[in-house]
Amino acid sequence: MANLKVSIGGVEFNNPVFVASGTFGYGNDVSELVDVNQLGAIITKSITFHPREGNPPPRIIETPSGMLNSIGLANIGVDQFIKEMIPYYASLETKVIVNIAGSSMEEYLNVLEKVEKVGENIYGYEINVSCPNVEKGGMEFGVNSLMTRNLTELLRKRTEKLLIVKLSPNVTDITDIAKGAKEGGADAISAINTVIGMSIDISSRKSNLATKFGGLSGPAIKPIGIANVHKLSSAIQIPVIGIGGITSAEDVVEYLLAGATAVQIGTANFRDPGIGVKIIAEVDAYCDSNGYYDMSELTGALVNDS
Amino acid sequence: MANLKVSIGGVEFNNPVFVASGTFGYGNDVSELVDVNQLGAIITKSITFHPREGNPPPRIIETPSGMLNSIGLANIGVDQFIKEMIPYYASLETKVIVNIAGSSMEEYLNVLEKVEKVGENIYGYEINVSCPNVEKGGMEFGVNSLMTRNLTELLRKRTEKLLIVKLSPNVTDITDIAKGAKEGGADAISAINTVIGMSIDISSRKSNLATKFGGLSGPAIKPIGIANVHKLSSAIQIPVIGIGGITSAEDVVEYLLAGATAVQIGTANFRDPGIGVKIIAEVDAYCDSNGYYDMSELTGALVNDS
């Protein structure tokens, strides 16, 4: 039995395997099928201030070794979230991190403040900066370092809990954005969110998604996730949570070697919502048979010989 | 028999199926296996002024539905290229486009001028701007709109032949770079080059590529290619040549619908160097059975109903 515990910004998680925002609902939908208490953490579906209907269907389509989605941040809104989910989370042993989205600084702040007041068993926030910023004419927060810094700073002032900024890979220099987040006071970075993609049904000549563009996820993007995590962990000194295409314990180890302190499983939950729990056991077994005693021996342990 | 001919910047190609730079050598290696004269065009491996050894091995690794490479622009240099390949190209019926790479404006220019002097059956140039620019401290030309514009302008002054700028997807806003190229006088844009990625061998704990990072290609990136081509063709008025993960006639049609005027096949050549020729016949058959008479009926014919 290796020590699977990892610590991020002073919070200790039982293991480094979390479930990614938007790929596990709020956790309650599958709690009959899966022992969610075994997960390192649950990251909630993105929460906005008002409930959001999301985009019209079709919202998903399969692609080679992956999928595109344009869910459009459909969520129940912060009030209903607090009413229905907080009591459920209070009954869990797994730590919960609330993913927040918004189209203005104020919206992010308002959601955070509401949760901050009531949040039992909520250990922190993951800030999804891949939303169009209405104040800046639709430009995403996540493509601009200064905007990311300002947003993080604003939120940092209102919470002592874990503050994680989740970055998009659709930028020229992800480390630049990460530095903004770090300067703003983020405890950690999570990366990557989905990659912009599109696919067309050639017989109807329509985009397979009602919104045309969508987010690519799944094993297809794993090399992109690994590259971004490695860049980030080399460039900034705060922990990085790796996301993108994870389907096995080997993938988890690969992300840790690239520099991640923990990881999140996304699309793979749709094939098997119990995959996270399975992977935890496999990571443990992998460590045992390969002589690793602690996750910290893996994080960033890439051998550089060139 | 549909009319497969397409025209780009005044040059007519027999069909819209080209082979991508670096995935078909100079064409001669496989000319015994494949009737290269049937291809719409051959884009050569990137040529630099001096011969380049390329990166140390390992240079390639398989990934889910794709591969990573870090060939490092290994090539024979412009002089040997002219000596050995130009005579071979003169014997071909297929039009040849020379892909040029360089680490300074001057290098691009010097290569172009040498080829310009002798180039029989060379119909144009594809400018690979994904190379680190030594003058600007290693920043790639392709991540900066102004640099791309200046480079294009410089080359435009020296040639009347087709000038195509090949763009990288690893930027925040590809249309911005494309506008630079267009303003500089490019006849067309080709996109996408490979996506930055990385993968790690967890048993040796080393990157699978000697250079750590590499370029992701193959079906995994098709949705990324389609998205970029659609963005580009909506934003600029010059033709777009679609690249990324093409393995079938359906993929070609998908790129055309997204807005491409022609396409290039890359990684798929490694599984089957004859795939381009096969696909041409299949595109023809597809058009016949679906009532398309001309490629122009497909280009950009995406149905927008949302």
Added chain:
Amino acid sequence: MEMLAPNIYEELQGPGQFINILVDESWNIPLRRPMSIAGANRDQLTIIYKVLGRGTKRLVTKLRGDFLNILGPIGNIFNQDKFNNHHPILIGGGIGIAPILWLHNVMKGGSFQHELIIGAKSKSDHFLKHQPSRKIYLTTDDGTLGIKGTVMRVLQQVVNQLYEPMIVACGPAEMLKVIQTFLIDINIPGQMALESYMACGLGICQGCVVELTHSHQEKHSFGEKFSLICRDGPVYDISRVRF
């Protein structure tokens, strides 16, 4: 295709429900494929499917004795209580016949009066017999079996001859849409089972929504306008769906 699935069988509620099949253990086919249950007998489930694309092509390669990774039973069921004072007309078209056949068999077993209309392109797509005397009507687009035309031809005829008819339909969106327009016009109630692309079948991806006409939050859906077909469906009141 028949499969042994005792755990699913135990939790089964009835026609309308489906299973979600991992047709390929590798990521060559990333998403599961939803298939309606067409019948259940002891521990055995039956599905009926049409080979359309990669997923179903992979499914046909499965051999007797192979293990199949399936999740289920998923979704709600046709509300048979509503049939009480009504005469049900069951309509199935294309790949939507599975739940209709199961419902038909359940009702036949309970000796409930009902009509059954099954539409298809051609004779080879059918496996029932056209028996108008037994209230089983088959249609084909090309007239090679039963009545030539769509299910609408039969529906228009029988609907007028019945007292308080109620429609239960499953099939391609275009068919359901035509039926919906027709029924709303003549003010006849009905239920239908919908399809959509699904990633999870569990309510966690939010990918499988349908737009509803009356805003109203369902149990599992995040919003009021869109409803999750996998958890709040696949069966909806015919008037509630906006195509």
Added chain:
Amino acid sequence: MEMLAPNIYEELQGPGQFINILVDESWNIPLRRPMSIAGANRDQLTIIYKVLGRGTKRLVTKLRGDFLNILGPIGNIFNQDKFNNHHPILIGGGIGIAPILWLHNVMKGGSFQHELIIGAKSKSDHFLKHQPSRKIYLTTDDGTLGIKGTVMRVLQQVVNQLYEPMIVACGPAEMLKVIQTFLIDINIPGQMALESYMACGLGICQGCVVELTHSHQEKHSFGEKFSLICRDGPVYDISRVRF
């Protein structure tokens, strides 16, 4: 594994050459897998492979009668002319025994004197008999068959007893490296067949290079420092390779 490949057979040049196999028609396994030819008989080619990862796992699922998409013959051959005034010692280790076995059989057929040393981890990896009297030496790391230890143990012994020995080796890079160091030390010539990841096997991807000690441009290689194993190899003079 044996396969019928008349076209390849026709163009075959000899031991050292390989074929490139598309083990999966889908992109589930993107790249072809190179495999040395271990023997050729009429239209039939033989390969010997070890199941390591996804590609070779897929290969074992192929059944007698299946079609396999292969490209070949690829690469150069062991230069047998050079054996003229030499006594060849053939060394194969791990997955590198295929070309060595073929060469061994060719030479046996022509009654050419030579030694054969095959190394493996354990008894179960071997399929020849340890027959020192017939100059066939097997080694195992665990001593379960033949001589305990690596091929080096045998090599060190036999090399001194032979007049003008010349080594022909194929196997894991570590083995070849040790052999190289040993031979350079005692100034004995040799050839070896190399392996590397390959995408195309045709010279068009430039993925399969090895670094050479003496800069010199090969026929198909773009540079002078790196040589394409698929076209200018896989057989190299032992002193020319930089590991």
